[in-house]
Amino acid sequence: MAIVREKIVLFGDSITQQSFQEGGWGASISNAYCRKVDVLLRGYGGYNTRWALFLLHHLFPLDSTKQPLATTIFFGANDAALSGRSSERQHVPVEEYKENLKKFVLHLQKCSPTMRIVLITPPPVSEEGRLAYAISQYGEKAVKVPERTNEVTGQYANACVEIAKEMGVYHINLWSKLQETDGWQKKFLCDGLHLTPEGNAVVYEEVIKVFNEAGLSSDEMPLDFPHHSKIDYKNPARAFQQNVCAAPL
Amino acid sequence: MAIVREKIVLFGDSITQQSFQEGGWGASISNAYCRKVDVLLRGYGGYNTRWALFLLHHLFPLDSTKQPLATTIFFGANDAALSGRSSERQHVPVEEYKENLKKFVLHLQKCSPTMRIVLITPPPVSEEGRLAYAISQYGEKAVKVPERTNEVTGQYANACVEIAKEMGVYHINLWSKLQETDGWQKKFLCDGLHLTPEGNAVVYEEVIKVFNEAGLSSDEMPLDFPHHSKIDYKNPARAFQQNVCAAPL
Numbered sequence: 256m257a258i259v260r261e262k263i264v265l266f267g268d269s270i271t272q273q274s275f276q277e278g279g280w281g282a283s284i285s286n287a288y289c290r291k292v293d294v295l296l297r298g299y300g301g302y303n304t305r306w307a308l309f310l311l312h313h314l315f316p317l318d319s320t321k322q323p324l325a326t327t328i329f330f331g332a333n334d335a336a337l338s339g340r341s342s343e344r345q346h347v348p349v350e351e352y353k354e355n356l357k358k359f360v361l362h363l364q365k366c367s368p369t370m371r372i373v374l375i376t377p378p379p380v381s382e383e384g385r386l387a388y389a390i391s392q393y394g395e396k397a398v399k400v401p402e403r404t405n406e407v408t409g410q411y412a413n414a415c416v417e418i419a420k421e422m423g424v425y426h427i428n429l430w431s432k433l434q435e436t437d438g439w440q441k442k443f444l445c446d447g448l449h450l451t452p453e454g455n456a457v458v459y460e461e462v463i464k465v466f467n468e469a470g471l472s473s474d475e476m477p478l479d480f481p482h483h484s485k486i487d488y489k490n491p492a493r494a495f496q497q498n499v500c501a502a503p504l
Numbered sequence: 505m506a507i508v509r510e511k512i513v514l515f516g517d518s519i520t521q522q523s524f525q526e527g528g529w530g531a532s533i534s535n536a537y538c539r540k541v542d543v544l545l546r547g548y549g550g551y552n553t554r555w556a557l558f559l560l561h562h563l564f565p566l567d568s569t570k571q572p573l574a575t576t577i578f579f580g581a582n583d584a585a586l587s588g589r590s591s592e593r594q595h596v597p598v599e600e601y602k603e604n605l606k607k608f609v610l611h612l613q614k615c616s617p618t619m620r621i622v623l624i625t626p627p628p629v630s631e632e633g634r635l636a637y638a639i640s641q642y643g644e645k646a647v648k649v650p651e652r653t654n655e656v657t658g659q660y661a662n663a664c665v666e667i668a669k670e671m672g673v674y675h676i677n678l679w680s681k682l683q684e685t686d687g688w689q690k691k692f693l694c695d696g697l698h699l700t701p702e703g704n705a706v707v708y709e710e711v712i713k714v715f716n717e718a719g720l721s722s723d724e725m726p727l728d729f730p731h732h733s734k735i736d737y738k739n740p741a742r743a744f745q746q747n748v749c750a751a752p753l
Contacts, residue, residue: 275535277701282531286524289545296538301732309744310729344737452526480559483550488593495558 259321260479262293263466266307266314266359267329270378270450270458272298278452280459287463291476292324303333303347304355311359315366322367325471327462328359331377331415332448335408342402349414356418364422371469372424373462376412378454379430380405381440384447403448425469427461508570509728511542512715515556515563515608516578519627519699519707521547527701529708536712540725541573552582552596553604560608564615571616574720576711577608580626580664581697584657591651598663605667613671620718621673622711625661627703628679629654630689633696652697674718676710 265271265281274281275296285294297314299307307330315326334352336342347355356374363372382401389397412430419426433439433454440447443454450458466472481494514520514530523530524545534543546563548556556579564575583601585591596604605623612621631650638646661679668675682688682703689696692703699707715721730743 275531282524306740
């Protein structure tokens with residue numbers, strides 16, 4: 256008989272979608288929960304919370320027989336694109352961003368009252384990095400003013416933390432965390448917005464820290480099947496008779 | 505209404521279990537099928553095919569409502585450990601290895617006649633690399649003869665290819681492929697047995713090549729939801745009304 260394995264869902268924008276690229280934080284989480292929990296990638300590059308709302312019931316059906324153990328919600332980098340600048344179409348006012356995050360959390364809580372929900376703020380923005388990236392892409396035709404500013408993205412980060420506290424769910428203030436390190440602009444961001452491998456490593460560490468606090472430490476979860484060293488090679492069947500389903504498959 | 509998303513399962517030993525580490529081939533496949541297919545990690549470090557047989561019905565239940573689109577079967581590195589040497593407990597005679605691979609394939613074909621099954625041979629062994637690794641781990645107490653040889657592992661690789669041809673499933677002869685490159689011993693193997701990031705890259709490319717041949721090219725699969733550039737920001741609902749479930753979720 257097969258029991259369905261537990262799962263963790265990573266829901267977000269491009270910073271989630273790209274998280275299985277080399278050195279990505281999503282792949283590292285998958286590695287950390289190997290043989291214990293499946294990590295599912297639900298990242299939607301370019302999406303803001305307004306558009307992501309359309310996905311919510313498809314990705315997290317209320318009637319699913321097996322709800323996620325945990326879900327990370329990682330939006331805001333696109334919502335914070337400035338109105339009146341080149342990425343205006345992605346802009347969502349901060350008040351609506353808050354309402355949307357609240358809808359995400361309420362829906363997931365309805366899916367499962369025990370699901371660990373982790374709101375992650377957008378990372379900081381390096382305006383210099385954004386302009387340099389625009390020039391690398393469009394040369395002389397590049398915009399002369401950045402489409403996002405760090406200050407405005409900070410307002411979205413604060414809003415995200417506020418909603419997490421109000422709703423009683425976990426949060427990671429990535430906007431603040433990354434800025435604690437000198438030279439964060441180039442150390443953690445590859446184009447002023449997306450993460451370098453070092454930036455990915457910080458996200459990974461922060462997510463693992465929150466999962467540990469939330470009682471989801473991988474170290475404390477049993478392996479799905481015996482470690483190979485526990486198998487008696489003269490009588491391997493024995494190792495598989497006992498408690499083979501200690502952890503769901 | 506939610507439709508269950510398609511999945512690809514990576515079934516194997518430590519070379520599969522470690523495939524979501526930095527630069528790992530599994531994470532790269534997950535990245536390539538992002539927003540299309542879920543890639544599930546079923547790697548069991550230290551396992552040979554004899555022990556993996558105990559997992560088969562748990563991991564691939566016949567009555568599953570959603571069978572994998574594709575499964576990679578990547579064993580042999582442990583089966584090929586030499587009898588009478590330090591990893592003897594993992595040794596499985598080549599004839600039994602073949603029978604076990606055949607049982608894997610027959611079971612998966614029974615699960616789903618359309619499942620793409622890919623047998624991957626063990627990589628080559630660098631005996632020098634194994635001895636150097638033993639010294640790094642055990643110093644003077646290290647064994648003086650390697651527990652695996654490239655020649656014997658080659659017999660398992662041949663056996664694996666033979667079974668794939670006999671059963672009409674796909675295969676990757678990794679043992680041969682890696683040895684086509686000069687200096688494969690250190691370029692592709694980190695301890696004479698497991699893969700470096702460069703070795704992982706070769707496995708990734710080979711698996712993608714086979715998936716493409718098998719009609720599972722990611723490029724030809726639709727995204728689960730519209731690309732952000734296709735969303736009319738003045739009327740986003742429209743993008744989600746049409747064909748939202750073109751690809752299973």
